[in-house]
Amino acid sequence: MTSSALVQTRIDPEVKERAAAVLEAVGLTVSDAVRILLTRTANEGALPFELxxxxxxxxxxxxxxxxxxxxxxxxxxxxxxxxxxxxxxxxxxxxxxxxxx
Structure with a gap:
């Protein structure tokens, strides 16, 4: 499957930096995390975690x-x-x- 849709969002730069550091520690990028979140949400029909x-x-x-x-x-x-x-x-x-x- 080719990745061709672009998703943009605004977030506090400090939050992005902290999240990126956490994700980097497990070998992921922010884009990877967003891709995982959206794919699981689409496949499972709900958020993959509870709020x-x-x-x-x-x-x-x-x-x-x-x-x-x-x-x-x-x-x-x-x-x-x-x-x-x-x-x-x-x-x-x-x-x-x-x-x-």
Missing amino acids: VDPIKQDAWFRAKVLEALADPRPAIPHDEVKARFAERRRTALEAEAAKEP
Whole structure:
């Protein structure tokens, strides 16, 4: 595949220099990094990383764990959980197979 499209962007020169130094340490150029980002975004249909605040994500996760630990419902035995997911997987595979021509 030939590279013929030109992408230009404006960025703080100091940010570009710091990024270039990091990329150079792993054998990449800024152009390489942009090419990788755009190729993965196009191929995966989304950014290849999440744009989340790790502190907020951690707080959310901790809250969910505490919520789960405080859940008064009885625990489900491991074998039953495995059986439920096996059934869900079987149903999903059958539905997908029914779609195929």
